[in-house]
Amino acid sequence: MAITSADICTAADRLKGFVGFNRKTGKYIVRFSEDSFGMDVDEDSIALACEFVWCPAEGDVARLSRERIRLLLEQNINDRLDLGEPLLTYLRREDLPEILARRQVLQADAG
Template sequence: MSTTSTDICKAADALLGFVGFNRKLGKYIVRFSEDSFGMDVPDDSITPANEFVWVVKNAQVMTLSRECLQILLEQNINDRLNLCDALLVYLRRTDLPEISAERRRL
């Protein structure tokens, strides 16, 4: 069975958790409650993981960022994040362009 761009987009929308930028460590971290970040993560940097991976390309189009997915992968909590096989295939297939889709942030 092949993995389609629709499968990949659905998998990205099913990501769990919240991502925030830790100023002290200088890197992104994942938590599963918005309230669990602490003082070193500014409130305006806390984003649901399923929104974090989409980057604005222009007014109506967003791109599914391999760089942002890689940040999540490096957390080593794939099951908790719901980082599934479709997204892992997308990360490996760097020979194909990133997926762009008409999408609006919630």
């Protein structure tokens, strides 16, 4: 079965955990609780992993960053992050351009 760009985007949206930039080491780190980063990570740098992998492009379009997915992969916690085969395939396919997608925050229905 072929992996589509929709499969890859869905896999990116399912990523678990939080990513924060550690000033002391100069590296991004992953934690599974927002409260477990410590003093060396600015609260402003903490993002959900599923949002961290998307970089702003133009307007409401975002780019699914292979570089940022690699940063997560280097943490060696693929199973906990839920880095599945669609994202791993996306990383391997350097011959294809990065995915661009229109991303919008959906508002919860108050009714």
